[in-house]
Amino acid sequence: MAAPALAAEKDWNFGDGETPERWALKNSDYALCDAGLSQSPIDLGSANARGDIEVTTNFGVASGSLALADELVQVNFAPGQGKGMNSGGTAFNLLQVHFHTPSEHAVDGRRFPLTAHFVHATDGGRLGVLGVMFEEGEANEGLARILAAHGNGNGAPVTFDLDTMIPDDLSVYRYMGSLTTPPCSEGVNWHVADEPVEASAQQIATLREALGPTARSLQPLGKRLLVAPAE
DSSP, X not given: OOOSSOOSSOOOOOOOSSSOOOGGGTXXXXXXXXXXXSOSOOBGGGOXXXXXXXXXXXXXXXXXXXXXXXXXXXXXXXXXSOOEEEETTEEEEEEEEEEESSOXXXXXXXXXXXXXXXXXXXXXOOEEEEEEEEEESSOOHHHHHHHHHHTTOTTOEEEEEGGGGSOSSOOXXXXXXXXXXXXXXXXXXXXXXXXXXXXXXXXXXXXXXXXXXXXXXXXXXXXXXXXXXXX
């Protein structure tokens, strides 16, 4: 997951998604990436509890602008639109959505071809992310709007219905993790939908071409609580 704001000069890159990246060797400011005990992504198949997490979204149609860079396709949302999610009574304000190919989180070793990370923050600055996996199927309306704007370059305006990019029935895995890019800050409230949404083969291929391999290697769960949706 990319941070809400990225450094002007990027001094790291994703690897093959399997070999540990060792970003701390690139920059000592990234020490937590290698030494942290609450890192992301993880394999969601290792859940050690089950329960229905109370999470709702207030999305709908939103407007923003594209941020394009090395290994980055992101939509930054204009403030004041009132979009966000509520998790366990805590309100998170939507900041941006960005993409990874393949998905960063896995389920029993399986990674989906594409994921979207909806990045939020509370008024006090606590980060919360909603991750949604995509599988190949019908074209996705929201992605279509983003990819059309992508042809207009960095900073292009884009308006789309965010609800087309989340499952109709939202159930999530829940755990505490980190940013998946340097500086790998911990304390991130992760929510990952247990049901994928569809995107066309062409949409997935276009984002893969724009992003390249952009999944961090899986991190150990350790002693953390990982709650899967109740059966």
